[in-house]
Amino acid sequence: MVEYDRQSLREEPNKPALRTCIVGIGGAGSNVLDRITLDRTVDAQLVCMHTDIRVLGHAMAPTKIQLGAELMRGVGAGGDPDLGREAAMYSRDEIRQAIEGHDIVFICAGLGGGTGSGAAPVVAEIAKSTNSLVYITATMPFSFEGRRRLNQAEEALQQLQKRADALILFENNRMGELTLPKDGIQKAFAQADQLIAQSLRAVSTIVSMPGLVKLGLDDLTSALSTSNGRCLFGFGEARGQNRGTEALKRALKSPLIDQGRLLHQTKTLLVHIAGGETLTLMEVDAIMKQLGRHVPDHTHILFGVAVDAKLGETISVTLISSLGLAQLNTIAAAAPPANMLPLTDRPMPSMADAVAAPPAPAPAPKVRAPASRPTPPVAAAPAMSPAAPATSPSPVRAGPPPFEDSMDMLFKEDEIISQSSLTHLESQGSYKAEAPELFSESFAPAPAASVSAPVAPASVAAYTTAPAHNSPFPPAPAAEMVPEQPPVAYEEEEYYEEETQVVSSTYEPEPEPPAPEPAPAPAPVVRDRPRIEDFIQAAPPPPPQPQQPVSRPPTSPLAAVVARTNLPPEDMAYAPPPNMVMPKKLAGEAQSDLGFSNQDRGRFKDTEPALASGGEDLDVPTWMRLKRKLKR
Numbered sequence: 346m347v348e349y350d351r352q353s354l355r356e357e358p359n360k361p362a363l364r365t366c367i368v369g370i371g372g373a374g375s376n377v378l379d380r381i382t383l384d385r386t387v388d389a390q391l392v393c394m395h396t397d398i399r400v401l402g403h404a405m406a407p408t409k410i411q412l413g414a415e416l417m418r419g420v421g422a423g424g425d426p427d428l429g430r431e432a433a434m435y436s437r438d439e440i441r442q443a444i445e446g447h448d449i450v451f452i453c454a455g456l457g458g459g460t461g462s463g464a465a466p467v468v469a470e471i472a473k474s475t476n477s478l479v480y481i482t483a484t485m486p487f488s489f490e491g492r493r494r495l496n497q498a499e500e501a502l503q504q505l506q507k508r509a510d511a512l513i514l515f516e517n518n519r520m521g522e523l524t525l526p527k528d529g530i531q532k533a534f535a536q537a538d539q540l541i542a543q544s545l546r547a548v549s550t551i552v553s554m555p556g557l558v559k560l561g562l563d564d565l566t567s568a569l570s571t572s573n574g575r576c577l578f579g580f581g582e583a584r585g586q587n588r589g590t591e592a593l594k595r596a597l598k599s600p601l602i603d604q605g606r607l608l609h610q611t612k613t614l615l616v617h618i619a620g621g622e623t624l625t626l627m628e629v630d631a632i633m634k635q636l637g638r639h640v641p642d643h644t645h646i647l648f649g650v651a652v653d654a655k656l657g658e659t660i661s662v663t664l665i666s667s668l669g670l671a672q673l674n675t676i677a678a679a680a681p682p683a684n685m686l687p688l689t690d691r692p693m694p695s696m697a698d699a700v701a702a703p704p705a706p707a708p709a710p711k712v713r714a715p716a717s718r719p720t721p722p723v724a725a726a727p728a729m730s731p732a733a734p735a736t737s738p739s740p741v742r743a744g745p746p747p748f749e750d751s752m753d754m755l756f757k758e759d760e761i762i763s764q765s766s767l768t769h770l771e772s773q774g775s776y777k778a779e780a781p782e783l784f785s786e787s788f789a790p791a792p793a794a795s796v797s798a799p800v801a802p803a804s805v806a807a808y809t810t811a812p813a814h815n816s817p818f819p820p821a822p823a824a825e826m827v828p829e830q831p832p833v834a835y836e837e838e839e840y841y842e843e844e845t846q847v848v849s850s851t852y853e854p855e856p857e858p859p860a861p862e863p864a865p866a867p868a869p870v871v872r873d874r875p876r877i878e879d880f881i882q883a884a885p886p887p888p889p890q891p892q893q894p895v896s897r898p899p900t901s902p903l904a905a906v907v908a909r910t911n912l913p914p915e916d917m918a919y920a921p922p923p924n925m926v927m928p929k930k931l932a933g934e935a936q937s938d939l940g941f942s943n944q945d946r947g948r949f950k951d952t953e954p955a956l957a958s959g960g961e962d963l964d965v966p967t968w969m970r971l972k973r974k975l976k977r
């Protein structure tokens with residue numbers, strides 16, 4: 346099933362690295378870029394594009410482009426893709442300047458709103474015209490966002506499909522499983538951002554990292570080539586004993602793969618395994634064997650392995666494929682995953698509910714099916730249908746077995762080659778004889794380029810070229826952008842802390858943390874880069890009097906948006922560090938000058954504020970969701 350391509354085992358020594366650019370468009374795109382900037386794991390130029398100067402002001406990407414400065418006057422497109430498209434057309438020179446010269450341009454946007462849906466096709470078109478490969482990562486809106494957003498998203502999707510070399514589509518609905526139902530919507534979005542950032546990282550690594558067994562752009566395109574397909578993406582990484590098995594388990598836990606179930610349906614599956622220099626062929630072999638149980642024999646497996654010294658003791662497993670939307674819907678209707686967000690209004694019990702559910706009225710004997718044919722234990726029935734007797738599982742919809750059970754069956758201990766036995770086998774030399782090049786010391790790869798390498802200078806200095814005709818707004822000076830500066834360095838420990846949270850929070854309730862041990866005295870650390878503490882401040886002292894919430898009279902959705910942008914400066918809990926690239930004018934100032942009134946609404950008349958029920962603002966950048974505070 347797996348073919349090792351021995352011809353491409355060594356990279357051409359003088360082959361220049363692929364130049365990669367990641368463009369985040371609109372609020373969702375900007376949030377994913379924030380995530381990537383924080384993670385510092387992708388070696389690419391990061392460019393944030395938005396019509397909304399306020400979001401640009403918060404964005405962490407080193408290069409920012411304000412779309413349609415003259416047209417939009419610094420506000421968002423208000424859910425109108427036509428405005429987003431026009432704004433991008435106004436700024437096409439700046440867009441071209443920022444992205445040309447790259448071999449691959451990744452475009453990342455949330456579809457359904459105005460800027461991402463309208464501007465992303467324009468950016469993709471420009472990227473194509475510079476002869477770059479264009480990879481698009483997009484999200485489809487949650488079903489609760491309404492039919493209008495969904496329609497806008499579908500329309501944008503069609504336009505993107507015509508321009509993309511590959512399109513990875515995430516459904517926000519399916520990503521709901523990343524968090525527990527009781528978690529806030531901010532957390533759900535933050536987790537979704539994390540997954541998308543991981544996919545970008547994985548894809549850019551796959552296509553740019555020198556591989557022992559190399560996967561190319563054509564492989565990736567082939568894995569994603571289902572028409573109207575939705576992405577199946579799973580990523581897991583682990584260290585320590587059984588790290589390969591653990592990494593695979595985590596990859597299979599991805600809701601986009603539905604705990605491995607959806608892999609049974611795929612025609613092509615791309616599998617990429619990466620590790621530090623300690624990665625062994627036996628570990629790779631064990632991972633592929635275990636994965637083989639989820640994949641039918643006829644599936645075409647595109648397989649790649651890469652060694653990157655940066656990964657140290659970590660092994661990562663990436664699974665990428667796609668399924669047609671119709672097929673996905675059929676599978677979901679036949680047996681919805683326990684934790685998937687409902688696509689209809691009917692509330693669907695979650696795993697957390699199942700855990701918290703009261704015991705069945707009559708204690709039922711736990712019936713286990715033979716391991717070869719997994720059937721959910723009967724005790725799971727009350728969670729799906731509390732009124733049903735415990736001994737009668739639903740005859741129509743037999744849900745998947747509880748996650749841990751199915752995983753236990755799939756990773757039976759006797760079939761897992763433990764780290765110690767791998768080491769033992771390796772010492773016997775049997776694998777060395779099979780593939781001596783994998784064990785040859787001279788085969789150690791060149792150290793990978795530092796992720797904090799300086800970003801190519803391509804920022805745009807000022808926005809004075811866009812014509813003012815057709816602008817629905819009175820003329821005002823264009824916002825200036827400060828020339829690009831080196832990216833801010835962020836605290837390393839924080840990244841790892843979050844990474845751990847995300848990896849472990851997918852399905853299982855987190856165990857109680859152990860009692861804290863007395864912390865050892867911190868050793869002095871020599872640093873040559875600024876630390877995040879330099880930018881972090883404690884939460885500002887409470888104001889002398891409790892502040893009244895800013896009134897947002899519900900006269901119209903637009904009024905709510907404008908009221909939000911007119912917050913006095915002290916309400917903006919953000920003060921940019923001096924070396925961060927910022928528009929000269931802060932959003933609060935720029936937008937409070939506009940003097941919006943109802944008669945100025947023009948094309949905004951149908952707009953919706955990006956506010957979820959409960960008043961949470963979906964446009965909040967990642968770092969704010971994570972409750973980070975930057976200071977001068």
Ligand SMILES: Nc1nc2c(ncn2[C@@H]2O[C@H](COP(=O)(O)OP(=O)(O)OP(=O)(O)O)[C@@H](O)[C@H]2O)c(=O)[nH]1
Pocket residue numbers: 370371372373374376377396397421422423424425454455456457458459460461462484485486487490494517534535537538955963964
């Ligand atoms: N996964 C994810 N999806 C998001 C996030 N923020 C928004 N979305 C989704 O993306 C869609 C578009 O939202 P935004 O990106 O904020 O909108 P925009 O493109 O900036 O457009 P305007 O706000 O109208 O200018 C929304 O309908 C959500 O479904 C996010 O942080 N993560």
